[in-house]
Amino acid sequence: MTQTSVPTIWIVDALDERAAEIAELLAPLHATLRLYADARKAVFHARRSAPDLVVLGVEECTIPSDEILGWTRQFNETANMPVILVYQDGESAEVVDRAMAHGATDALERVRLHKELLRRVRWRLPTSRSEKGRRDEATRSFEFLERVIHASPNAIVAARRTGEVVLFNAAAQRVLGWSESEAMELNVRELYPPQGAERIMHMLRSRQHGGPGRIESLREEVVDRHGERIPVEISAALVMEDDLEVATVGIFTDLRQRLAMEERLQEAFETLERTQRQAVIAELAGAAAHELNQPLTSLMGYAELLQRQGHSAEQAERAVDTIHQEARRISEIVRKIGRITRYKTKEYAGGELIVDLDEAGPSEVVPTPPSERGDGL
Incomplete structure (x- = not known):
């Protein structure tokens, strides 16, 4: 029952005349009566404020009674609400049984309304504080569960x-x-x-x-x-x-936001990777230019010296030795570059960073075999 001692009863019937007849039969209860022709509308209204009892007429209803009851019982607010089914004389027993299986509390032939309805409604209405308390507690539990689901x-x-x-x-x-x-x-x-x-x-x-x-x-x-x-x-x-x-x-x-974020992260990672590769290439190019510049200068200088006339054999031999040494030095630099697996940088002229080839990758020096020195060139 509601907060006051006056019960609330809804009458759901597709025909106004039949609903009015039921309302007249229930007048002695002095209940608050509400009439609905649309069962679906009644179900949704009941979710906001469930009545103490519903009398449901099934004749000429556009929605099967078992479906109406299925909707009613799926919502927390109306799961325990008493529903008395009123059906036409001679209605199929299968229809009534199906409605009872889907949650009807009671069923009554229309021909017996005048004798039975008032008594059955009184019997189905909660009459004690303890019963009302149990219903209210169940309703609060259902309402809490629904709030959890919707939250x-x-x-x-x-x-x-x-x-x-x-x-x-x-x-x-x-x-x-x-x-x-x-x-x-x-x-x-x-x-x-x-x-x-x-x-x-x-x-x-x-x-x-x-x-x-x-x-x-x-x-x-x-x-x-x-x-x-x-x-x-x-x-x-x-x-x-x-x-x-x-x-x-x-x-x-x-997953749309998560996938979009993963895509942005992947793009950022690829951009960072490209930037790092470009930086390594620039630093390596700077190191190569720096390290190769000195031996190349010596090579060119001594090559020009050999081109000049009037040098003794001893001077020419020293020039050739120097050329060999600088060539081996260049070979060692190229070898170091080819073996880089990790690297460190060092500061060069103007604060520019270049790869420190002595600290990059395996640093052990492999002596150049005599056969690679070019002796006898």
């Missing part, structure tokens, strides 16, 4: 075994673009690329992705209301009842 930063979507969406939290609405009421009209297959939902169901039933009945941290794609494919990381599970699959629930994280 989750990860999208959470649940669907019946047949695919109808029954839960669509705020993060799912933000990522996929549908409102909660719009999502309730969807089949879960519409949230995936072609064959995507079937593939996930196959994996849920296998042992390769976290065990039968669940998958963990799987990279997949979902489809928003505009048809755009969104990369996500998804975990999912089967909801079981008496060893039967009754629903699925999926929790997924939008």
Whole structure:
């Protein structure tokens, strides 16, 4: 019952005349009555402020009674709300049984309304403080759980075994673009690329992705209301009842920002790597120019000396020896450059950094074999 002692009863019937008849029969209760012709509207209103009891007429209703009750029982605020089903005389027993299986509290033929309705409503209304307290505590627990689900930063979507969406939290609405009421009209297959939902169901039933009945941290794609494919990381599970699959629930994280950040980091890394390579090339070129300049100067000087006439054999021999020494020096410098695996820099003229070839890579000096000295040139 509500905060006051006056109960709140909703009458949901497609025909105003039948709803008015039920309201007249319930007048002795002095309850607050509210009439609805649209069952779906009543369900969504009940989520904001659930009544103490609902009388539901099923004739000529555009939505099957079992579906209405399925919606009612999926929401925390209305999960325990008493619902008395009123059906036409001669209604199929299968229809009534299906409605009772989906959460109807009681069922009554319309022909028996005048004799039975008032008594059954009184019996179903909470009459004690303890019962009301238990209902209020359950409602608060359900409300807290719903707040947790809707506050989750990860999208959470649940669907019946047949695919109808029954839960669509705020993060799912933000990522996929549908409102909660719009999502309730969807089949879960519409949230995936072609064959995507079937593939996930196959994996849920296998042992390769976290065990039968669940998958963990799987990279997949979902489809928003505009048809755009969104990369996500998804975990999912089967909801079981008496060893039967009754629903699925999926929790997924939008990867678009993460992938964009990874792409930017990769681009920055590649740019840094190119910059470092260019710097190494510049430093190595500076070192080569510096180290090779001195022996080349000596080579050119002594070569010019040999070209001149009038030198003694002894002077010519010394010039040739010097040329050989400087050639070996150049060879050693080239060898060092070819063996660089790590390097250090040193400051050169004007503060420019060049590679220190003596500290770069393996530094041991391999003597030049006599056969490579060019003796007898």
